[in-house]
Amino acid sequence: MPILRFILQRGFQAILVTVAVTLFVAFAIRLTGDPAIILAGDSSGVTEDDLVRIREALGLNDPFLVQYFDFIKSLVTFDFGDSFFRGSIKDLISIALPSTLLLATASMVVSIVLSIPLGIYSALHKGGISDQIIRVLSLVGLSFPNFWLGIMLVLLLSITFPIFPASGFSSWSSLALPATTIGIILTATNVRLVRTQMLETLSAQYVMVARAKGLGEWSVVYKHALRNAAISIVTFLGLQFGNLIGGLVIIELVFNWPGMGTLSIEAISQRDYPLLQATVSILAIMIVAVNLAVDLVYGLIDPRIRVT
Amino acid sequence: MSDIHTSPKRSWFARFFLSRYASFEFIIGSFLTVSLVVLVLLSGVLFPGGGTEVNLIARLSEPFQSSDFPLGTDPLGRDILARIVHGGRISLLVGLFSALGAVVVGTVIGLFAGYYRGFLDAFVMRFADVQLALPFILMAITVIAIIGPGIDRIIILMIASQWVQYARLVRGSVLSLREREFVQAARSYGQSNLKIIFSHILPNAMGPLIILLTLNVANNILLESSLTFLGLGADPQTPSWGGMLSEGRSYIQTAWWVTVFPGVAIMLTVLGLNLLGDWLRDEMDPLGQTR
Numbered sequence: 001m002p003i004l005r006f007i008l009q010r011g012f013q014a015i016l017v018t019v020a021v022t023l024f025v026a027f028a029i030r031l032t033g034d035p036a037i038i039l040a041g042d043s044s045g046v047t048e049d050d051l052v053r054i055r056e057a058l059g060l061n062d063p064f065l066v067q068y069f070d071f072i073k074s075l076v077t078f079d080f081g082d083s084f085f086r087g088s089i090k091d092l093i094s095i096a097l098p099s100t101l102l103l104a105t106a107s108m109v110v111s112i113v114l115s116i117p118l119g120i121y122s123a124l125h126k127g128g129i130s131d132q133i134i135r136v137l138s139l140v141g142l143s144f145p146n147f148w149l150g151i152m153l154v155l156l157l158s159i160t161f162p163i164f165p166a167s168g169f170s171s172w173s174s175l176a177l178p179a180t181t182i183g184i185i186l187t188a189t190n191v192r193l194v195r196t197q198m199l200e201t202l203s204a205q206y207v208m209v210a211r212a213k214g215l216g217e218w219s220v221v222y223k224h225a226l227r228n229a230a231i232s233i234v235t236f237l238g239l240q241f242g243n244l245i246g247g248l249v250i251i252e253l254v255f256n257w258p259g260m261g262t263l264s265i266e267a268i269s270q271r272d273y274p275l276l277q278a279t280v281s282i283l284a285i286m287i288v289a290v291n292l293a294v295d296l297v298y299g300l301i302d303p304r305i306r307v308t
Numbered sequence: 309m310s311d312i313h314t315s316p317k318r319s320w321f322a323r324f325f326l327s328r329y330a331s332f333e334f335i336i337g338s339f340l341t342v343s344l345v346v347l348v349l350l351s352g353v354l355f356p357g358g359g360t361e362v363n364l365i366a367r368l369s370e371p372f373q374s375s376d377f378p379l380g381t382d383p384l385g386r387d388i389l390a391r392i393v394h395g396g397r398i399s400l401l402v403g404l405f406s407a408l409g410a411v412v413v414g415t416v417i418g419l420f421a422g423y424y425r426g427f428l429d430a431f432v433m434r435f436a437d438v439q440l441a442l443p444f445i446l447m448a449i450t451v452i453a454i455i456g457p458g459i460d461r462i463i464i465l466m467i468a469s470q471w472v473q474y475a476r477l478v479r480g481s482v483l484s485l486r487e488r489e490f491v492q493a494a495r496s497y498g499q500s501n502l503k504i505i506f507s508h509i510l511p512n513a514m515g516p517l518i519i520l521l522t523l524n525v526a527n528n529i530l531l532e533s534s535l536t537f538l539g540l541g542a543d544p545q546t547p548s549w550g551g552m553l554s555e556g557r558s559y560i561q562t563a564w565w566v567t568v569f570p571g572v573a574i575m576l577t578v579l580g581l582n583l584l585g586d587w588l589r590d591e592m593d594p595l596g597q598t599r
Contacts, residue, residue: 013437020438028447031454139586143526143579145533148553148571155564246443250534254557264446265538268453280446288441 006299014292021284022075025277026068035060035273039084075281083267083275092263093278099169100252100259103182104244106175108237110183111190116233118187119194120221123202134191141188150181150254167256178255182248186240193236197229204228235298242290246283333587340580348396359391359547371565380565382555388565391547392573398541398548399577402459403529406466411521413467414474419505419513421475422482432479436472444469445534452540459542462535466528477520481513515592519585526581533574549574 036054040046055061059070074080080089122134154177158166164176201207202225210224249261256262260279267276347354363385371380371388379388421429448465455461485491486509494504535541536550544551549570556566 013434016434017437017441020434021441024438024442025450028450028454139582140575140579143530143582144571144575145530145537145550145553147534147537148567148574151553151557151560151567152571155560155567159561246446249443249445249449250538253538261446265449268449271453276450280443280450283443283446284441287443291441 003300007296010292010295010299014288017288018285021288022072022281023068025280025284026071027064029273029277030064030067035084035271071277071281074278075285080278081274084272085270086272086275089275089278092275093260093282096258096260096263096279097282099257100245100248100261103175103178103248103252103257103259104241106179107182107186107244108241110179111186112237114183114187115190115194119191120198120226122191122195123198124221126199131195134195138188138191141184146181146185147250147254149184150178150251153177153181154255167254169258174255178251178257181255182244182251186244189240190233190237194229194233197232198225201225201228231298231301235294238294238297239291242287242294245286245290331587331590333583333590337580337583337587340576341584344396344400344577344580347393348400351393351397355387355390355393357387357390359386359394360545362386368559368563368566371569379569380563382552382566383559383563388552388569391552392549392570395547395549395552395570396573396577398459398536398546399529399532399574402463402466402532402541403525403581406463406470406528406532407521407524409463409467410470410524411474411517414471415478415510415513415517417471418475418478419482419510422479423486423501423505423509429479432472432475436476439469439472442469444531445538448535449538449540452535457540457543459532462532462541466531470524470528473524474517474520477516478513481516482509485509485512519588519592522581522585522588526578526585529574529578529581 034051034055035058036051039054039058040050059067062070078090080093083089083092086092118134122131125131154166157163157177165171165174166177168174202221204225206228207220207224210220215224245260248257248259249265251257252259252261253265260283264276264279264283266272267279352358363381365385366377366381367383367385369377369381369385371378373380377387377389379392382388382391417428417432421432447469448462451465452461491504491508494508499508532541533548533550533553536548537554539554542548542551544555552570553567556563556570559566
């Protein structure tokens, strides 16, 4: 039964975190100002009576907890009602969420394709010139703001050499620049991770045994070392994917990508509270869900993790 | 054989640079970091105008053409080099104070949580989980929408969200340190808990903290530039690297230099700190606790 206990424990923790996050978001958003005034606009004919009626219609006079439970209900049923200015929240999110997930997935793919071969190569040539160069490049990659890299790629590949579109999401080629930008940034971290994990497994005893048996280099590296390194690499990538969903905001803005980040920023600038509360909560819940999934899978594969 | 390291004729400085400690990371990293600090300290002397002098006749001058504006000018004819040097002030200020604030708050809480365990410990760990689930940039934008923009607010937000990582790190060290013999000994001859925490446990938990601090300063310089780029930081009048990038973005088609140079400044600064952090990690943390 320790497995069941482990699953229940982690699941309970995830629910606790979700409640805390949504409470915080709901509370913070109530503090930003009176939605009734913003909804009424700056038309001069608005009276105090009108404001009272708007508040009543929005349910803003209900106690905070009642409003909070209404929101939780809408999260569970995925029926968020209308935003202040742009119609059904569900419709907006059903466009934005897939766009964000698409961009996040494409970026992860770019990063995996780059970082796994580079990391393995680096580990196999530890201390050599190529290892040093990869190491320095990965530090450089960690050292610039991601949006600046995005702007530089636009400058190079859509202004100087007009190959890819600079913004929006009109065709598949629109994905190239934003996904490459984030892919490069992620690669800077991931190369180091792959390198460290590979070095660790390459020095393990089972790899020495494989070598002693006279297995070829390819078989030793890919069948024995990489497979064992893969457990922690996949875990890390999973957690990274979770963070990525919430971290795309600025890149989405720079490339005018129609995702959750852009939607949230627009909601903030228009003070569209119902929309903002929905987007931020959904992003946070997705992060919690991804982290929980990674945790559970890892715990099921590797029993040592379940102890804590 | 080893007299080159111990030769009394060389100063400690020369000896240090000839020793194994002076790696590539250390030399480049400290060169970049020291040059930035010197430039920022001298910014008032080098560019007394503060990089705010508008010169509409010379607007969008190209770089490397005149000695007046070595890196060109922005859309208002302001000297980009002067603005970069003055903008370094904000980056350094935010990077340093946010990391210092977070390290103080996080260390104290982590020490007590790890030493006393119990409710505080459980609370800190759950709080850390919540924090990890919040997309920071989105939260920062929401909170700034309530309290208004400004670098002081950014610093406070960073401390509020980053103390957790120090608390976790310190807590981890304390959990193992509190069982060690020297702590048991101190307890057995009746030293107070506070004395044990601050003079026996803390010094032994310092190594990883300093490494994390260095990398944290670097990350927060990046974060500050992102937030200012979004218009949440310093007001547009004050030169700042993120602000320069956001102003330059609309001129990217015609005037690349307005956007390229501030980004290079950020990169060199953060690279310098990252190199130093890496070097420190190799020297002080061979077991890789902070990795």
